[in-house]
Amino acid sequence: MSRPVDPSDHDDAVDGATDGTAGPARPVLDVRDLHVHYGARRRRRPALRGVSLSVAPGETVGIIGETGSGKSTLARAALGLVRASAGSVLVDGEDVTSYGTRRWRALRRRGVIQYVFQDPLRSLDPDLSIGTSLAEPLLIGGAGREEAAARVREFLPRVRLDEDLLDRLPGELSGGQRQRVAVARALVTGPRLVILDEPVSALDSANRVQVLEILKDLRADGVALVFISHDLGSVAGVADRVAVLYRGELVEAGATREVITAPRHPYTRLLVGSAPTLRGAPADRAAREALRALLHT
Amino acid sequence: MSTLSQKPLAERRAPQRPAPARPVAPALSVRDVRISDRTAGREIVRGVSFTLAPGRTVGIVGESGSGKTLTCRAALGILPPHFEITGGSVEIEGRDIGGLTPAEWTALRGATISAVFQDPASYLNPSIPVGRQVAEVVRIKKGAGRREARRQALELLRAVHLRDPELVYSQYVFELSGGMLQRVLIAAAVAADPHILIADEATTALDVTVQAEILDLLADLRERTDLALVVVSHDLAVVAQLCDEVLVMRRGEVVEQGPTEEVLHRPRHAYTRLLIAEHEQYGLERFRTAEEDA
Numbered sequence: 291m292s293r294p295v296d297p298s299d300h301d302d303a304v305d306g307a308t309d310g311t312a313g314p315a316r317p318v319l320d321v322r323d324l325h326v327h328y329g330a331r332r333r334r335r336p337a338l339r340g341v342s343l344s345v346a347p348g349e350t351v352g353i354i355g356e357t358g359s360g361k362s363t364l365a366r367a368a369l370g371l372v373r374a375s376a377g378s379v380l381v382d383g384e385d386v387t388s389y390g391t392r393r394w395r396a397l398r399r400r401g402v403i404q405y406v407f408q409d410p411l412r413s414l415d416p417d418l419s420i421g422t423s424l425a426e427p428l429l430i431g432g433a434g435r436e437e438a439a440a441r442v443r444e445f446l447p448r449v450r451l452d453e454d455l456l457d458r459l460p461g462e463l464s465g466g467q468r469q470r471v472a473v474a475r476a477l478v479t480g481p482r483l484v485i486l487d488e489p490v491s492a493l494d495s496a497n498r499v500q501v502l503e504i505l506k507d508l509r510a511d512g513v514a515l516v517f518i519s520h521d522l523g524s525v526a527g528v529a530d531r532v533a534v535l536y537r538g539e540l541v542e543a544g545a546t547r548e549v550i551t552a553p554r555h556p557y558t559r560l561l562v563g564s565a566p567t568l569r570g571a572p573a574d575r576a577a578r579e580a581l582r583a584l585l586h587t
Numbered sequence: 588m589s590t591l592s593q594k595p596l597a598e599r600r601a602p603q604r605p606a607p608a609r610p611v612a613p614a615l616s617v618r619d620v621r622i623s624d625r626t627a628g629r630e631i632v633r634g635v636s637f638t639l640a641p642g643r644t645v646g647i648v649g650e651s652g653s654g655k656t657l658t659c660r661a662a663l664g665i666l667p668p669h670f671e672i673t674g675g676s677v678e679i680e681g682r683d684i685g686g687l688t689p690a691e692w693t694a695l696r697g698a699t700i701s702a703v704f705q706d707p708a709s710y711l712n713p714s715i716p717v718g719r720q721v722a723e724v725v726r727i728k729k730g731a732g733r734r735e736a737r738r739q740a741l742e743l744l745r746a747v748h749l750r751d752p753e754l755v756y757s758q759y760v761f762e763l764s765g766g767m768l769q770r771v772l773i774a775a776a777v778a779a780d781p782h783i784l785i786a787d788e789a790t791t792a793l794d795v796t797v798q799a800e801i802l803d804l805l806a807d808l809r810e811r812t813d814l815a816l817v818v819v820s821h822d823l824a825v826v827a828q829l830c831d832e833v834l835v836m837r838r839g840e841v842v843e844q845g846p847t848e849e850v851l852h853r854p855r856h857a858y859t860r861l862l863i864a865e866h867e868q869y870g871l872e873r874f875r876t877a878e879e880d881a
Contacts, residue, residue, distance in 0.1 A: 356794035356795070356796060356797075357764070357765075357794050494650055494651070494821070495650075495821070495862070495865050496865075498865075498869070499865055499868070499869060502869055520794055520795065521795070522795065522871065523866075523869055523870040523871055524869060526869075526870075526871060526874065527868065527869035527870075547874060550871060550874045551874050560796055560799075561795065561796055562871065563799070564795045564796045564798065564799030564800075565795055565799075565870070565871050566795075566798070566799075566802075566822060566824035566825045566827070566828050567824055567828075567866070567870060567871050567872050568823065568824050568827055568851055568863060568866050568867070568870070568872055575803050575806065575807075578799060578800075578803060579803075582800070586750070
């Protein structure tokens with residue numbers, strides 16, 4: 291996949307690597323001290339409280355969060371679907387924090403940023419054939435019909451899909467196939483950044499492994515992935531770095547191995563100690579109990 | 588049929604206890620059970636056997652459609668319409684369920700054998716406070732008066748580690764999280780002091796920290812009350828952490844069965860090996876192994 295990087299494209303300062311993790315390349319996604327609130331007046335509640343995160347080209351960052359952690363809010367904020375109450379979001383160096391619907395639409399249309407959600411049935415038009423669905427983002431981006439069709443066919447093997455699926459409707463595919471179509475649709479335009487919100491949570495283990503393998507392959511293309519999930523195991527299998535969201539705050543971030551083998555925050559420790567594993571002793575019941583007590587004080 | 592394991596691996600597994608002087612009567616005994624779909628004329632479950640002693644745990648792992656849930660429903664006498672046991676036998680505390688009348692089933696369920704399933708909200712009435720629903724079980728199953736039932740229900744809500752039992756008692760389904768609802772359901776399931784509890788994908792829809800809380804709670808109940816547990820999950824690791832013996836099911840057949848330790852360390856069937864491989868590749872195992880090697 292071609293990925294032209296022209297430094298003269300934008301003139302924003304390259305100061306995204308404030309947390310020392312993004313390396314020299316300009317981050318593809320740079321979230322700075324982001325606050326998001328839901329509700330108004332007395333019902334106004336924070337969903338995100340000062341989240342900072344930067345993702346370098348070709349990097350896969352996992353965001354781990356459970357129910358109510360704000361992980362989907364973060365995904366939606368990065369896609370311009372919710373408005374920040376403070377802080378900023380930069381996509382490929384462009385400050386998109388105050389973009390309105392129209393400018394966001396233009397940005398998404400350029401195919402720089404793409405997304406995959408948990409339920410592929412909702413992200414694919416049930417009345418469009420798989421081939422049409424896959425070609426659509428290319429046509430929107432200005433490709434010709436022939437060119438789009440060729441590009442789609444060329445892309446299929448990378449998501450382990452057969453050409454004979456192109457004429458089918460989403461309803462005629464299995465859940466795993468549908469999710470691979472959704473991944474293909476997100477990637478066919480050669481985006482710089484893909485946000486995946488629980489992309490494998492609805493899949494059984496064989497399909498989960500297949501989608502995770504595809505995501506791993508994509509890293510080689512230099513596309514940056516933000517992989518959001520409640521499942522530490524799935525994320526750990528593909529992410530270079532992980533960040534842990536708890537009640538709207540990023541409580542811990544670091545290299546995947548470090549966070550999992552030496553978690554520092556009590557919540558991360560509870561998360562790691564709660565994951566069911568086949569071998570090795572999980573943190574014992576008493577340790578989990580102590581962490582729970584600590585978190586609820 | 589294999590016997591239950593003697594050696595616990597993870598601490599959640601049942602503690603090792605000295606062999607009793609005389610053998611304890613099994614709480615649940617399933618022998619070569621076969622279940623058929625009458626309308627399709629097809630055998631769906633083809634020969635499941637296990638014996639479960641009080642205070643012990645057996646786990647059934649398999650993908651959807653493997654027959655694990657049907658096996659549980661057969662033991663509870665709640666097979667869906669058109670399904671019937673066409674072979675083998677199930678004994679609950681030595682009593683063959685074959686000839687049980689509906690009235691006998693009603694007496695048995697709750698008081699002797701009980702169950703919790705995946706979607707707790709769908710088993711509770713949305714327009715009655717959840718505590719009252721637990722109290723109702725106490726009133727009906729134990730013949731307690733209104734006041735006593737309330738007292739016991741509060742006690743049960745406390746026993747399932749709900750932080751504010753008084754508050755939860757008066758709350759409705761929509762006000763509680765999935766983990767809290769599953770606790771309420773477990774409270775209701777153990778209200779009549781059953782000897783056997785079946786947990787069928789009871790933690791599948793929950794966050795991992797909440798899942799651990801529920802699994803810890805089940806282990807805790809087992810230790811305090813000598814409850815016999817059947818844990819059903821698609822996740823081998825969930826089953827492995829809690830169970831003495833594991834059955835791996837696929838397409839209606841038990842493809843592997845044995846003490847947890849043995850199944851995990853010396854899997855014989857390709858499907859079991861696949862389940863383990865997936866965990867090792869995409870679970871936290873690979874980090875743990877690296878840690879131990881270091």
